[in-house]
Amino acid sequence: MLQFFSVTPTTSQKIRDALPRRRPPGRPRSEQAQKAIVRSVLELLEEVGFQVLSIEAVAERAKVSKATVYRWWPNKAALIADAFHASAVEELRFPNTGSVLKDISEQMIRLVKVFRSSRGRLVSALIAGGQSDRELIEAFQQRFLLPRRREAYQTLERAVERGELSSEVDFDLLLDTLYGPIYMRFLIRHDSLNREFALNLCDLVLKPLTSRGKPSQSKSN
C-alpha cells in the first residue's frame, strides 16, 4: 500500500523522471522511516485530530528524528496530505450494475461508511485544516475528490449511453447535488448520516432524471 510512496512523492518531493535513472549519490532515503512516519500520522490523527497533532509526537512515535520529518515534509499539512494519500480508500470505487441509481447509491453507502469510521476523522481533519491552508485543500481535491469524480463521470456516461440519463445533464452540478448533502451532514453534524439518508438522497435527486421514471420530460418543460 505504501510502496508507491516513493514513486509518487507528492507534496514534498519533485516528481522524478520516469525513465530508467541511476540512483543519486548519498545515502538513500530510508523507506522504513517514511512508512513509520506516515503510520504514526494516521494513528495520531485518529486519536487526537489535526489541531493537537504535533510533529514532535509523530517523530517520537515513529522513532524517527524530528529533522527527518522536516526533511521531507515542509509542514503539518503536507504530512497529513501524504498520510491521507497512503491510506487511500480502495473501497470507494463505483460498481457497474447497469443502473445509475444502483451504481451511485451503492458507492454513496460506502462513502458514508468511511465517513462514519475512524478514517472519517482523517477526512474532516484534512478539510478543516484546508480552511486555512490552500495547499491542504488542494491536496484533498486532487488526491481524494478528483479520482472519485473521474469514476463518477464514467458511471454517468454509461448511464447516458444506456439512455438512462439525458445527455444534457450538467455532471458537475449533479454530482455536487448528490454528494454535497453527505459532506454537509458529515461536517456540520446537524442530522444523521446513514444508509437511509444516502438512499433517500439518491431517490430524490436521481430518480427524476432517469428516463425510467420519465422525469426527463418534466425537465424539458
Added chain:
Amino acid sequence: MLQFFSVTPTTSQKIRDALPRRRPPGRPRSEQAQKAIVRSVLELLEEVGFQVLSIEAVAERAKVSKATVYRWWPNKAALIADAFHASAVEELRFPNTGSVLKDISEQMIRLVKVFRSSRGRLVSALIAGGQSDRELIEAFQQRFLLPRRREAYQTLERAVERGELSSEVDFDLLLDTLYGPIYMRFLIRHDSLNREFALNLCDLVLKPLTSRGKPSQSKSN
C-alpha cells in the same frame, strides 16, 4: 449590534438573574473591553483563520490583558462562537414571494454572497474549528444553521399550503439537498460557487418537486 452582548453572555457565562439586581461590589465589568475583544476576534479571524488566531494576539489588538479574555471565555472556541454570534447575519432571511422556487433561490443567492464575502472566512473558520471541538460545531448548528432552518421550514410549509409542494416531502432531506452542495463547494472549493450555480441547483432539485412542473407525479411513480 454588540450592545446585547453583556446581556446575553452566551457560551462562556452563566446566565445571570434577569431580575433587577444591585450592582455587585468591586470594579464593574468593562463593556468596552468586551466589545474590543469581540471586534478583534472578528478582524483576526478574517485575516488569519481559526488555526492561526491566537488569544495573545486578540488581547493585544483589543488592548486588553490576556487574563481578561480568559476570565470570560474558557477557550478559543467559545470566543469565536460568541464573536460569530455578534456578527449575526441579518440578510439571510427568506422572502415571501408566493413561489417556493423564488423564495429559496433568492435566499440561496444571499447565502452565496455571504460565503464569498470576508465573513465567509468566519463561517469556514467556525466549521473547521468545529471538526475538533464539539462545542464549536454545536454553536454553529444552534446559532447559524437552526435559525435559518426554522425559516426554511415555514417557507416550505407555505409552499405545501399553496399546493406547490407535496406534503410527503421530507423537509430535512430536501433542505440538505438544496444547501449541502453549497456548503460542499464553499468548503472544498473544487468548483465555482456563484449565483448561477445556486439557480441551477434550485432548478435541479426543486423543479421536479413542484406541482407546476408536474414532477410531483413522477415522484409518486
Added chain:
Amino acid sequence: MLQFFSVTPTTSQKIRDALPRRRPPGRPRSEQAQKAIVRSVLELLEEVGFQVLSIEAVAERAKVSKATVYRWWPNKAALIADAFHASAVEELRFPNTGSVLKDISEQMIRLVKVFRSSRGRLVSALIAGGQSDRELIEAFQQRFLLPRRREAYQTLERAVERGELSSEVDFDLLLDTLYGPIYMRFLIRHDSLNREFALNLCDLVLKPLTSRGKPSQSKSN
C-alpha cells in the same frame, strides 16, 4: 551573597532609579527563580565548562522554564557574567600591612588559591568565552579585574607615600607585570602555579623597585 543581585541587575537589566519608587504593575520577578538559575550556572560551569554548558540544562537544574532564562539573559555569556558576579570573591582584597611587597604577595597568593579552586574554572570559562564574545570579556574586565585594580592602585599609592616606591613607576605596567605571569600560567598551564611562584614573582618584579630592600644589588651580583 546573592541578595545584591536584584539591586545591581547587571547585564540583563537596566539600572533602576535608586530613589524610592512604586513597584511596577504585574507579577514581580521571582527572586527565587533568579537565584536558582544563577546557582545552577555556577554548579554546571564547574562541572562541565563553558562550551558544554547548555541553557536547557541550566533551566532544568534550576527547575525553571527555559523561557524564564531567556526572559532575563540574552545569551549564555550574559548568564555566565552574572553568575560570576554573584560568586564575587570577597577574599581577593588587599591587606594593608605597611609593606607593598607583603600587601601584594599576600593578595597574589589568595588569587592563586582561587584560580586553583573550582572557581578557577569559572574564571577560565569566562576568559575563554570572551575570546569570541566582546561583551563577555568586557564583563570580566569591569566586574572582576577593575575592582581589584582600583584596590591595587591604592596599595601602590600607599607605598609611594611611605617612600617605598618611586612615584615615577607606571602602575599599569607594574601591575600587569605582576599579575600577567599568573594569568599566563593559569590559562596555558605550561608550568606550576603555586605559592612559591607567586612569592618568587613578587621578589623578582617588586624588590628591585623598592628602595628599602635595595635588592637590585643582591640580584645583580
Added chain:
Amino acid sequence: MLQFFSVTPTTSQKIRDALPRRRPPGRPRSEQAQKAIVRSVLELLEEVGFQVLSIEAVAERAKVSKATVYRWWPNKAALIADAFHASAVEELRFPNTGSVLKDISEQMIRLVKVFRSSRGRLVSALIAGGQSDRELIEAFQQRFLLPRRREAYQTLERAVERGELSSEVDFDLLLDTLYGPIYMRFLIRHDSLNREFALNLCDLVLKPLTSRGKPSQSKSN
C-alpha cells in the same frame, strides 16, 4: 609549508613507521582535500572564532564531504591544533645581537605584531578552546610555546655566558614574567598591547637583572 602534513599526521593519527614502507593498497589519501580543510579552518577561525566554527562549515568551504573531515580528525580541537601547526610562525625566532635586552625585546615586538594580526585570533581561539579541552591546550604548549621557549633559553644562556645575566636567575620565572603580561593583555584586552608596552616591560623586568646597565639605581631613585 603544508607538504609535510601527511607525513607528520600529528594529533589525530598514529605516527607511522618512519622506515621505508610500501604504500598500502587502496586509494591514497587526497592531499588536496587535506590542504583545503586546513585552509578552511584557518580562514574560518579568523572569521568567527573557535566557538562558532562548525565542522559542517569547514567541510562546505573546503568542498569536501563531512565524512572526510571526520575520517582524519576526531574532533574540532584536533582539527584546530593541526591547522595551527600548519600556520606555524617563522618570524618568531630570536635574533642574536649580543645583548639580551635587544634579543628579547626584538622578539617580543614580533610576538605583539603576530598577536595583533589576524593570526592572533587563531592563537586566542586555541587558548580559549584549550580551557575546556586538555588536548588543545597541550597542543598549544607543545607546538607553539615550547619551541619558542627553547630558543629563549639559549638566548638567556648566551647572556649568562656573556656575563650579562646572573647564572642564578630562574629562567622559567623570568620568561613568564616577561611574556605573561603580553598574554594577559592579549587575552583580557584591558589595556593596550603595542611596541611601547613591550619595550617598557623589558626595561622593567630585564634591566635590573643585567649587570651592564645598572639601571636599577635610576629606577630605584
Added chain:
DNA sequence: AGATAAGCGAGACGGTACGTCACGTCTTTCA
C-alpha cells in the same frame, strides 16, 4: 586484467540544543 582495498562526494539518519512563541495560570497594583 581482474580482484581487492581504501578514499572520496553526497547526503540521509537519530540526536541534542537552540531561541521563539503561545498557551493558560499566577501574582501584583490600581481603580
Added chain:
DNA sequence: TGAAAGACGTGACGTACCGTCTCGCTTATCT
C-alpha cells in the same frame, strides 16, 4: 472585586550541527 500588567511553567515550533551511516564512484596495489 475587575482590569491591566506582566512573570511564570509548559511544551511545540522549525533550525542548525553533531557524529554516524550507507551509497556509488574513483584510484591505487596486488595477484
